[in-house]
Amino acid sequence: MKKRKWIPILLIVPALALLIFVMMFPLGWAFVTGLKSMTLLDLMTGGGRFTGLKNYFKIFRDRLFYNSLRNSLIFVSISVIGQVFFGFLIALALKNKFVRFKSFFRGIFLLPWIASSVIVGYSWIYILDANLGFLPTLASVSPFLQMLGLNRKDWLTNPSIVIYVMSVINIWKGMPFSMLMQSAGLQSIPDTLYEAARVDGAGAWQRLTKITIPLMTPFILINLIMTTMITFNVYDVILVMTSGGPNHASEVLSLYVYNTGFTMGELGYASALSIILLLVNLLVTILYFMILRYRERRLA
Amino acid sequence: MKRWIPVVLVYIALIAWLLFSVFPFSTTLLIALKPKNAFMKFPPDYFSMKLTFENFKIVLSDKNWIKYYTDTIIIATLSAALSVLVGSLAAYSFARYEFRSKEFLMVFILALQMIPAASVIIPIYSMFATMNLLDTFLILILVDSVSSIPLIIWLMRGYFSTIPKELEEAAFIDGCSGMKAFWAVTFPLAAPGIAASAIYAFVRAFNDYIMARTLAGDRVVTYTVGLTMFTNQYEGVDLTLVSAAAFTALIPILIMFAIFHKHFIIGLTGGALKD
Incomplete structure (x- = not known):
């Protein structure tokens, strides 16, 4: 078999070629275009002229960029904490040996996650829409919902709450992933650990805080960081529901990149923003490995 | 005597989240089952029991909707086939052979996986626009495949490395060619992994909205993009039709999910949860 040294490489070539063609080349293009002043109209004429780092200087003075960064931070932190917290609780509940119909529950819980973002977006619009939405309609006749303060109509149109609404929807959609991981x-x-603890007279609360939580910490940590990495790039449901509005109030960073490129047609500036988005991702990834390394060293 | 209290609490939590999970979908279903005029007045009529299948009949015989749907199935099927084929080949190589630059290539692929789609969508659009490839099946098949390939490589590498090399060598000695040994021995043993990969890739491509909307949407239209066109077409007029359309698109995924439940979970968690 020795003479066929090229076989292993040959098997990888198709995958590698596709990844380079669809990921690496575009990335290189973004680096170059980020240094240009270029619009969608320039694209077909091969136009655009080099302006150096001008786009990057512009980013640091861009009010909308800081706005999107702020929205991303709110969206990511609420989504991540919510998803991991509820994911943990539900995973724990599904582990309880007295609970029946586990795969039924788990199957239904996965629904929001496997449904397409368009269907998810529309379904939530139908619930929250000011005039036709189910929730405002129900709240107008239900004293109970009014008592809970749910009788508002501006879920998607009030700039100061819309990003929180999007975060809750993202918890709803993302919880199943955390549930599976945990x-x-x-x-x-x-199981022997729990049995031993029970023999020693540990109650349910003690078993939770002394066994489950310490042993789950690495999983929860990995889950937290993975979800953070994913959530920074999530914008499809927001795109469907509000396109980032009203007045950029639900525009997260990744959606700002998209809107700048395709709604405003500013390819050069959007490419520079893409690179910043990539750097944000890189930062989270580095953080991920630093935390893992730190834990390993502490355990060693 | 107090033992049943925690179990009841657990059930309450599970049922609460269950209701939360299905609430938006059941609302959409309810709207889809309403007659046309239910939403043309204010307040909309959610609470009467007048239900009809009329909307489903209209949607399922709508030529455009059928075209969107067929386009989506074509794209999802071909991109699943492409990514499973290309991904398993690479995974097989990583699991079976030792060669120079193997470590580097594996890290390279992992690094590529970290590049968020949001930061390459602008250049992908621009590059393919200059190549005149926009609005074709090819472009969506390529882009959707690439988004699944890295995970498939990791998943399949795991499967291939659990299959003993000796089995293949035995087939080899019995006179099979290398290729035949792979198809006759390794491939069937890796079938669960392949099924999980294929379903993962299919669902990803089937549900894709951003790429389909950005890179196509004129001649090649997926159902996700078609749904937004439906909305514009019947805007403000017919919420019920859009809901019915959305629901017809959800049902195949639900059926697939019910059948392949297990493979689904393996694929979507990259093999972390196998029970």
Whole structure:
């Protein structure tokens, strides 16, 4: 078999070629175009002229950029904490040995996650829309919902709450991923530990705080960071529901990149923003490996 | 005596989240089952029991909607096939062979996976626009495949490395060619992984909205983009039709999910949860 040294490389070539063609080339293009002043109209004429770092200087004075960064921070932190927290609770609930119909529950919980963002977006619009929405209609006749303060009509039109509404919808859609990840973690805790603790007279609360939570910490940590990495780039449901409005109030960073490129047609500036988005992702990734390294060193 | 209290609390939590999970979908279904005029007045009529299948009949015989749907199935099927083929080949190589630059290539692919789609969508659009490839099946198949390939490589590498090399060598000695040994021995054993990969890639491509909207949407229209066109077409007039359309698009995924439930979870969690 030795003489066929080229076989392993040959098997990788198709995958590599596709990845380079669809990921690497565009990335290179973004680097170059980020240094140009270029619009959608320039694209077909091969136009655009080099302006150096001008786009990047512009970013640091761009009010909308800071606005999108702020929205991203709100959106990501609420979504991530919510998803991981509820994911943990539900995974824990599904591990309880007295609970029946586990795969039924788990199957239904996965629905929001496997439905397309367009269907999810529309379904939530139908619930929240000021005139036709189910929730405002129901709230107008239900004293109970009025008591809870849910009788508002401006879920999607009030600039000061719309980003929180999007975060809650993202928790709703993203919880199943955390649930699955943490179920995998819970599976790895041997039952014998719990039995031993029970023999020693530990109550349910003690078993939770002394066994489950310490042993789950690495899984929760990895889950937190993975969800953070994913959520920074999530904008499809927001695009469907509000396109970032009203008045940029729900425009997260990734959506700002998209809108700058395709709504405003500013390809050069949007490319520079793409690179910044990539750097934000890189930062989170580095943080991820630093935390993992730190934990390993502490455990060693 | 107090033992049942925690279990009841657990059930309450599970049922609460269950209701939260299905609430938007059931609202959409309810709207889809309403007669046309239910939403032409204010307040809209959510609470009467007048239901009809009329909207589903209209949507399912709408030529445009059928075209959008067929386009989506074509794209999702071909991109699943392409990404599983290309991904398994690479995974097989990583699992079976030792070669120079193997480490580098694996890290390289992992790094490419970290590049967010949001930061390459502008250049992808621009590049393919200059190549005149926009609004074709090819472009969506390529882009959708690439978004699944890295995960498929990791998943399949795991599967291939659990299959003992000796099995293949035995087939080899019995006179099979290298290729035949792979198809006759390794491939069937890796079938669960391949099924999970294929379903993962199919669902990703089937549900894609941003790429389909940005890179196509004129001649090649997926159902996700078609749904937004439906909305514009019937805007303010017919909420019920759009809901019915959305629901017809949700049902195939639900059926697939019910059948392949297990593969689904393996694929979507990259093999982290196998039970």
